Amino acid sequence: MVLSAPARVRHRQHPPRARRRVLYAGLSVPAILWLAVFFLVPFYAVLSVAGGQIDGIRGTPIPEWNPLIWSRASYHAVFQEFSGTGAFLGPLVLRTVEYVGAASLLSLLIGYPAAYYVSRFATKRKGLLLGLLLAPFWVSYMMRMLAWIGLLQTDGYVNRILIDLHLTSHPVTWLGGKASTVVLGLVYGYVPYLILVLYAGLDRIDSSLLEAGRDLGLGRVRTFLFVTLPLSRQTIITGLLVTVLPMLGDYFTNVMLSGATNTSMVGNAIQGQLQSTTLQTQGAALSLLMLGVLAIPMLYYVVATNRASQAAA
Amino acid sequence: MGELPRPDSPVTLPTYADNAAIANGLEPETGATLKVFNWTAYINRAVVRNFEKRYKCKVEITTFNTQEDALAKLNTGDLQFDVFVPTVDVLSSLVAAKQVRPLNHGYIPNIHQAWDFFQNPFYDQGWRYTVPYTIYTTGIAWRNDHVSGSPDQLENPWSFLWQEQYRGKVAILDDYRESIGLGLMYNGETDLNTPDVEKLTAAEQALLNLAKLTSVHIDNNDYTNIPSGQMWIHHAWSGDIAAAEYYMPKGVSVDTVSYWFPRNGRGPVNNDTMVVLAGGKCPVLAHLFLNYFLDVDNVIENISYNGYMQPIHGVTGPRLVKEKLLPPNLTTTVVLESDFPRGLRELQISASARQVWQQDWLNVSRGV
Numbered sequence: 296m297v298l299s300a301p302a303r304v305r306h307r308q309h310p311p312r313a314r315r316r317v318l319y320a321g322l323s324v325p326a327i328l329w330l331a332v333f334f335l336v337p338f339y340a341v342l343s344v345a346g347g348q349i350d351g352i353r354g355t356p357i358p359e360w361n362p363l364i365w366s367r368a369s370y371h372a373v374f375q376e377f378s379g380t381g382a383f384l385g386p387l388v389l390r391t392v393e394y395v396g397a398a399s400l401l402s403l404l405i406g407y408p409a410a411y412y413v414s415r416f417a418t419k420r421k422g423l424l425l426g427l428l429l430a431p432f433w434v435s436y437m438m439r440m441l442a443w444i445g446l447l448q449t450d451g452y453v454n455r456i457l458i459d460l461h462l463t464s465h466p467v468t469w470l471g472g473k474a475s476t477v478v479l480g481l482v483y484g485y486v487p488y489l490i491l492v493l494y495a496g497l498d499r500i501d502s503s504l505l506e507a508g509r510d511l512g513l514g515r516v517r518t519f520l521f522v523t524l525p526l527s528r529q530t531i532i533t534g535l536l537v538t539v540l541p542m543l544g545d546y547f548t549n550v551m552l553s554g555a556t557n558t559s560m561v562g563n564a565i566q567g568q569l570q571s572t573t574l575q576t577q578g579a580a581l582s583l584l585m586l587g588v589l590a591i592p593m594l595y596y597v598v599a600t601n602r603a604s605q606a607a608a
Numbered sequence: 609m610g611e612l613p614r615p616d617s618p619v620t621l622p623t624y625a626d627n628a629a630i631a632n633g634l635e636p637e638t639g640a641t642l643k644v645f646n647w648t649a650y651i652n653r654a655v656v657r658n659f660e661k662r663y664k665c666k667v668e669i670t671t672f673n674t675q676e677d678a679l680a681k682l683n684t685g686d687l688q689f690d691v692f693v694p695t696v697d698v699l700s701s702l703v704a705a706k707q708v709r710p711l712n713h714g715y716i717p718n719i720h721q722a723w724d725f726f727q728n729p730f731y732d733q734g735w736r737y738t739v740p741y742t743i744y745t746t747g748i749a750w751r752n753d754h755v756s757g758s759p760d761q762l763e764n765p766w767s768f769l770w771q772e773q774y775r776g777k778v779a780i781l782d783d784y785r786e787s788i789g790l791g792l793m794y795n796g797e798t799d800l801n802t803p804d805v806e807k808l809t810a811a812e813q814a815l816l817n818l819a820k821l822t823s824v825h826i827d828n829n830d831y832t833n834i835p836s837g838q839m840w841i842h843h844a845w846s847g848d849i850a851a852a853e854y855y856m857p858k859g860v861s862v863d864t865v866s867y868w869f870p871r872n873g874r875g876p877v878n879n880d881t882m883v884v885l886a887g888g889k890c891p892v893l894a895h896l897f898l899n900y901f902l903d904v905d906n907v908i909e910n911i912s913y914n915g916y917m918q919p920i921h922g923v924t925g926p927r928l929v930k931e932k933l934l935p936p937n938l939t940t941t942v943v944l945e946s947d948f949p950r951g952l953r954e955l956q957i958s959a960s961a962r963q964v965w966q967q968d969w970l971n972v973s974r975g976v
Contacts, residue, residue: 349959349963350959351959351960352701352704352959353701353704353705353959354701354959354962354963355679355683383970383971383974387974448836448838449836449837449838450836450837450857468776468777470838471775471776471777471823471825472776472823472824472825473776546975549976550976553825553976554779554825554826554827554976555776555819555823555824555825555826555976556819556823556824556826556972556973556974556976557819557820557823558976559973559974559975559976562975563974563975563976564970564974564975565975566975567970567973567974567975567976568970568975570674570676570677570680570975571676571784571966571969571970572676572679572680572683572962572966573959573962573963573966573967574963574966574967574970
């Protein structure tokens with residue numbers, strides 16, 4: 296009896312390999328359909344618009360669905376915007392990298408200590424603090440940016456406080472095309488995502504490893520530097536990817552908090568092209584080029600994750 | 609596409625057998641929802657509510673911020689709006705694509721309340737497809753409590769925007785026709801429909817200099833940004849500034865707002881139109897809606913919110929001031945019938961010219 300019962304259980308738990316394959320394949324059907332309908336089809340449409348023409352009368356794009364005759368004109372036009380006479384994309388790319396780099400660094404400096412505190416020291420208040428971290432998601436991104444407009448406008452609270460404290464005699468034009476406002480807007484918009492990812496990773500670090508570090512004579516700071524930080528490297532990369540990728544394509548923060556040409560980013564250029572009927576093929580081409588560039592860190596992430604998994608195994 | 613409509617070259621828009629006007633004598637659709645596709649904050653909901661009561665229907669208003677946005681949405685072909693408010697320069701495209709329905713004049717007797725110019729406009733001879741909606745000039749608005757002087761004091765009045773000392777406080781309209789047009793006028797050009805690449809490149813350069821000099825802001829919020837003081841000088845539409853009083857912060861007088869348009873009338877003067885869309889489900893109600901917004905009493909009530917004048921007999925500057933719908937210091941926003949023959953019109957341009965205009969604008973705006 297003792298021997299036969301586990302055997303029956305094993306038999307019930309593991310159906311034949313062929314059936315298991317069908318079952319697992321079936322489970323993936325909804326995701327495959329979802330991807331096909333909401334990613335592959337639109338992606339092919341973007342490719343077709345980029346490879347298509349502009350209607351000579353209406354000035355609207357005509358997608359070319361046959362990949363064999365896709366035109367390269369819109370890609371050529373985008374490269375002209377990098378290096379031609381009316382070139383303006385180069386500075387925008389540099390500015391985008393600068394803004395996103397600064398915003399990511401600031402987000403990390405703000406987000407890491409917050410996530411670290413919640414995961415290691417919050418104890419009984421962990422639920423409350425997690426709720427507070429999720430609070431920004433209860434309000435839409437647009438509303439959060441609109442709130443900042445209220446705070447930063449000429450007679451807003453920020454200027455009133457600065458004047459009351461005699462830190463400035465005239466209101467600062469925060470919304471008049473300041474790079475710092477756009478960077479802070481990006482940080483404000485995306486730091487909650489980073490904190491959540493960092494928290495999830497830091498919370499999973501085995502506390503016995505930290506205790507081992509302490510037992511081997513490391514102080515708090517050195518334990519953090521030589522144990523916690525290396526163990527959270529993968530989490531930091533994941534968190535930064537989650538925030539950097541959308542930041543690179545962000546246009547809305549800039550429109551809301553600046554609206555000036557001197558802070559424009561690549562996302563704004565794409566938006567501008569897509570809003571101009573005769574430039575929509577160029578907008579599609581620039582979107583695809585950007586996708587190609589963003590695929591590089593994504594691939595790095597996949598490779599790094601695989602390596603980490605193999606090392607852990 | 610045929611000849612481009614111009615005041616000296618009027619155009620009769622074609623009709624098609626498979627896109628006919630509705631028949632005479634039809635009853636309005638009952639219990640229906642009329643779908644209106646309009647610019648943001650461009651109609652008085654109180655007037656719309658009165659229309660709903662009178663014709664026992666619902667009116668659903670969907671808004672857009674730029675003409676390009678609106679056309680992109682319409683071109684998807686999936687939307688079933690009944691009424692649309694386009695600018696004049698896109699009419700031929702809409703007609704050629706059979707997106708607008710020819711009007712049955714029998715449902716729109718109020719057309720006779722419109723200025724004569726609009727009963728047979730050059731862009732739509734015989735008003736086959738359009739009735740006029742708003743009229744406006746494009747000029748410069750500024751806060752006179754922050755900015756000294758006025759455009760009239762300058763040799764080139766349009767250079768009033770090119771003032772470095774107001775960096776961060778200068779804005780231009782987010783509209784490629786208006787803003788490239790501004791660059792052209794700054795350079796002394798008066799043809800605001802030019803396909804000339806050299807002139808357009810020069811206009812682009814003038815605007816790039818403006819951006820460098822003032823960190824120029826690009827938006828269509830002249831109606832709030834000037835009253836609030838967020839911007840001190842704004843390339844602006846007359847109707848937006850006429851409504852400034854409703855957006856002034858507490859304790860700040862509307863007297864601090866000024867609006868300039870060339871005294872000789874040689875500035876942009878334009879009108880928007882109302883059309884019935886072919887894909888709509890309530891064509892009779894749509895006709896009645898157009899007729900409703902041509903009645904002088906409804907027009908006055910509409911202006912009380914909208915600020916934009918309509919070309920209707922009896923709607924005059926003195927009347928608007930008398931009825932306290934327009935502050936006396938902003939009578940420069942009033943549009944006269946005589947402004948139309950002498951003003952500069954932004955009209956339809958060819959697709960290839962439009963591509964040049966839009967590319968130049970993208971180079972200036974960087975998509976903001």
